Amino acid sequence: MQEIKKMKIAVASGKGGTGKTTVSVNLFYFISKEWDSNVRLVDCDVEEPNDVLFFNNPAIQSREEVYQLIPEIDTEKCTFCKKCQEWCEFNAITIVLKLNFAEVDASLCHSCGACSVACEFDAITEIEKPLGTITGYQTGFGKGLTEGCLNVGSSMQTMLIKKLKSSVDDKDYLTILDAPPGTSCPVVETVADADYIILVTEPTPFGLHDLKITVELLADLQKPFGVIVNKAGLGNRDVYAFLEENNIELLGEIPFDRNFAVSYSSGDLLQNIPDKTTRVFREIIQKIKRKEVVK
């Protein structure tokens, strides 16, 4: 039998609150039960990671502090030539010759390393500064959850997502990546090496507007994707018209149901799953499985 590389599936949305986490957690559950138990869920919404809230007593498997490199300037060696300041595209370095002053603003630093290369006097050393944590959890099924959690106050979310992804890179696992909302760099980082992307939207004007810009992004990135309409029944039919006009595959619909909203709010997505939810996710998984064969 020919060996197939296991799929990486990213779940993204543009608008927040459309149901990325609901879809990711359910997919993880149903894939582990009905397709492949070698599946891992990765929470890439490092600013606000929530996936772990939906598992019953998840046991911590591993916990790793991750760091960002921030330059430190040794004013004994520094000649205040300002070359590092000129090379820093992010305005993170201030040098004042008259005052023998050299300082780095860590909150602006992107850790690109340009200043270290620029310095001809060996005055710059890069020091590790905490960025966040990567935690592995046992979830009782599948291969567990890995979560990235950004330290409050850090603005380097994309860097943490990159480190999170490399920490779970394993071709023997099927991977589900739960993306942050939006369409900017952290989302791009999350979906960058995904084989297939599931966009979750809601049939409202806000949902549709943000779906459109996310579709644009995925077209730019040349990524295959399909759409799940969550909270179906609310709003209007415009999102369906958009999908049809643009030949975008509708993977499934999750009907709006106040009871479902209530279970979500309590973190009980995986307890007493309603039959219709099971049917929806079974169908979605069948459709995604076919993508793997096509690949």
Added chain:
Amino acid sequence: MREITILSGKGGAGKTSVAAAFASLAKNVVFCDNDVDAADLHLILHPEIKETHEFDSGTIAKINPESCTNCGLCEEHCRFDAIHPNTNGMPEVNPFQCEGCRLCERICPVDAITSVQNNNNHWFVSGTRFGPMVHARMGAGEENSGRLVTEIRKKAKEIATDKKAGVIISDGPPGIGCPAIASVTGTDMVLLVVEPSRSGMHDAKRLYELVKSFNIPVVALINKFDINLEITAEIGVFLDENNIPLLGKIPFDPQLVESMVKEQTIVEFSPDSDMSREFGVIWQKINEIKKNDDLCCNQ
């Protein structure tokens, strides 16, 4: 004049609907949509664009294959893993991964790399039926959304000063990363919109931690409070413990989505609904808070 920034941590908690409701209630106001990543407020306020500005979000490296000698130095030094060999084995920059640090350009021994200005991002000054609005449109996958937020907030402040407006309502981004930090820095008050779910509460707490580190006054409202009364009560306790005034609780009502479909604020669509009444009370309470009132965050 003061700026009120609406934030939630979690996406979909109702920030934009709250900002829109206030639009109907506020007088002499300027709007600023800080959610530059996935801006939605314009779908309700219908801004008529008066000025368009280009936002310089930095540069992206480009390698000239004619002069490149494939020495590998750029790929080795790029910390963002943005340079990969193409099908011909020559190095190529992935524009989505390049952060524009220009290190590769500076170290290339044969000057084969140039930086191309990125002009995919625009911001606008507009008029709406409720007052002036500053908003933006970012190209997909762009960097530096934090700097763009800083730029449009500066413009909103200028307009507000010019027009002697009493208040700027800033609709914030989700999360606690760079655009959220850029939204919080130097604002006068944060209105925390909390949804009564485990995730809503978890995210609001992280956001509060961020706002607290900036020492900015915080007030809160609970949206869709009747979806989970137990968690609503827990949020109440959390707010209480941290001396965050709870200004009101908005019930869940599908009319909110209907108003969105009609491109109206909830106050325009259904002025007599419980929701609209509650928004009226909350807006009044916000106005009663004096600028120097001692609100939390000072410990």
